[in-house]
Amino acid sequence: MNGADDLIAEALHAPAPWPDGMDADSVVVQATAAQRWLDCHHIQTKLHIGVRKDRPAGFEAHAWLCHGALIVTGGDISGFVPLTPKAR
Numbered sequence: 063m064n065g066a067d068d069l070i071a072e073a074l075h076a077p078a079p080w081p082d083g084m085d086a087d088s089v090v091v092q093a094t095a096a097q098r099w100l101d102c103h104h105i106q107t108k109l110h111i112g113v114r115k116d117r118p119a120g121f122e123a124h125a126w127l128c129h130g131a132l133i134v135t136g137g138d139i140s141g142f143v144p145l146t147p148k149a150r
Contacts, residue, residue: 069103070129093127093135101150105129108149112142 090111097107107129114122126136133139 089125110144112144115143
């Protein structure tokens with residue numbers, strides 16, 4: 063692995079300390095925190111926010127972070143359609 067791969071692997075598995083009142087389970091918080099951390103190491107990522115594509119009723123949103131084709135945070139995104147990526 064190269065340095066970027068090592069940092070991305072660390073971001074995938076590292077527990078993060080969350081300030082009081084912050085919802086650590088929020089996929090937006092997780093993706094944003096990982097993006098900021100990787101950005102400090104000059105690793106480009108894209109933060110995606112999407113919606114469930116085949117939801118019969120209601121609304122379901124999700125967020126995930128990618129480095130190239132690698133999903134860094136967000137897990138299985140197969141049922142979601144991205145809205146607009148935010149590149150860094």
